[in-house]
Amino acid sequence: MCNWLHMHRVAYYRAAMALEHAILVSLAERSASGYELARRFDASIGHFWKASHQQIYKVLGRMEADKLVESHLVAQDGRPDKKVYAITGEGRDELAAFTTTPTGPEVLRSDLAVKLRALPFGDRDAIVATVRQRRADHLATLAGYEASAARYYPDPSAVPAEQLGAWLVLSGGMRAERGGIEWCEEILQALVPQAPGEETR
Amino acid sequence: MCNWLHMHRVAYYRAAMALEHAILVSLAERSASGYELARRFDASIGHFWKASHQQIYKVLGRMEADKLVESHLVAQDGRPDKKVYAITGEGRDELAAFTTTPTGPEVLRSDLAVKLRALPFGDRDAIVATVRQRRADHLATLAGYEASAARYYPDPSAVPAEQLGAWLVLSGGMRAERGGIEWCEEILQALVPQAPGEETR
DNA sequence: GATGCATGTGCAACCAGTTGCACATGCATC
DNA sequence: GATGCATGTGCAACTGGTTGCACATGCATC
Structure with missing residues (x-):
C-alpha cells in the first residue's frame, strides 16, 4: 500500500537517506529495539553515522509504515517491555537497491x-x-x-x-x-x- | 534591538551555526554580494563547507537583521544591480567570540x-x-x-x-x-x- | 522514602539545509 | 527574434536532524 508520497520519496530521495539504510544494515545483522539500536549507534556504526534515540524512533516509525521493518512487543522482567524491530523482505530489497545507487561526494563540514x-x-x-x-x-x-x-x-x-x-x-x-x-x-x-x-x- | 528570540539563538546555538561564521570569515576577508559569496563557497571555502546560493541569501538576510553584516546596492552596467554585504563591528566581535568557543567532535556521515x-x-x-x-x-x-x-x-x-x-x-x-x-x-x-x-x- | 540510574518509548517545537521554482538584466549565438 | 548563458536575488515547501521534554519500570543506594 504505497501512497504517492512514499513513492515520491523512495524515487527521489534515496541517496540522501542514509540513516534509514544504516538502520537497515544494523537490523539485517540482528533484530533490535529502538533503544538497542541507539546504543549500537553510540558504539560501532555511530562512529560513522550519529543518530539520537529520538531520531531513531521517528525513523523506525516511518520505516514500519513503509513496511521496511516490522515490530513485535517483547515482555521482560525487571525492565519495561520493548518493541523489537526486524527487517522485512522489502527492507532487504531496499538495502540491496541502496548498494547499487551511486553515492555523491561526501559533504564535509569542518x-x-x-x-x-x-x-x-x-x-x-x-x-x-x-x-x-x-x-x-x-x-x-x-x-x-x-x-x-x-x-x-x-x-x-x-x-x-x-x-x-x-x-x-x-x-x-x-x-x-x-x-x-x-x-x-x-x-x-x-x-x-x-x-x-x-x-x- | 535584540529581541528575545535573537538572544536565545545567539546564546544557545552559536556552536552549531558555522555557516554564519564561514560567511563572516569570507566577508571579513572581502565584502561581496550573495552571488559572489556563493561562488567563493563553490571555489575555496566550499571545499570545507558547502552552501547553496539560496541558503546563503537566507542566512545573509538573518545576519543583516542581527546587525552582523550590512548591505548597500551597487549599480552595474551590463549586469543586474547587486547588493554588496560587508561585515560590521558586531560581526567582527561575533567572529572573534566564535574562535573562543570550544568545538565539539566533528560529525562525520559516510x-x-x-x-x-x-x-x-x-x-x-x-x-x-x-x-x-x-x-x-x-x-x-x-x-x-x-x-x-x-x-x-x-x-x-x-x-x-x-x-x-x-x-x-x-x-x-x-x-x-x-x-x-x-x-x-x-x-x-x-x-x-x-x-x-x-x-x- | 527519596534520589538517582539504566532501561525503555515517544512527542513537539525548532533549526539547518535542499529542492524547485520565479523573475530580472544584458550579452552572444543560431 | 528566439534561445541560451552568466549574472543577480529571492520565496515556498519540504526533509533530516536537534533539543527539550514527558512518562514508565524496577533496581540500588543514601
Missing part, C-alpha cells in the same frame, strides 16, 4: 577549518586550545578503534568474508583519526613552534 | 561506510564501482587543491602570517583527500584482488 580561516580575526590561543582538544579526541577515538580492531580482527590479512565490510569501515575510521591527528600536529607545529617533546599534551 | 557494512546484503560489483568513482573524485579534488597550493603557497615553509590559517585548511584538505584515496585503494585491494597495475582506473 568547524575547525572555519576557525582556522578566522585566525587573523580571532583568538589564536583559544584556537590552539581547540586544536589540542581535537587532537586528544582523535587520540581517544583512535584508541577505541584500535582496541576493537585487536579484539575482533586480530589478523587483518585473514578477515572472514562476511566481516570484510565492517573491517574496512573500521580501518577507514582509523585512517581518518590518524589523519586528523597528523593535521592537528601540523597546525600546532605552525602555531606553537617549540621543542617537539613539549607537544605531547 | 554513505560509503554504510554501503560497505551492507556488503553482505548488497551488490558487490556496484559497491566496487562506487569506490572507484569515489577514488576518482578524491583524485580530482586533490589535483585542484595541489594546483591551489602550488599557486598561492609555493613555499609552504614560509607562508605569510595572515595566510597561515588558509594554508593550514588547504593542507588539511589535501591530507583528507590523500587519506580518502588510500582508503579507497585499501577497499579495492580487499574486494578486487588482482595485479596492482590494473587498479589505475
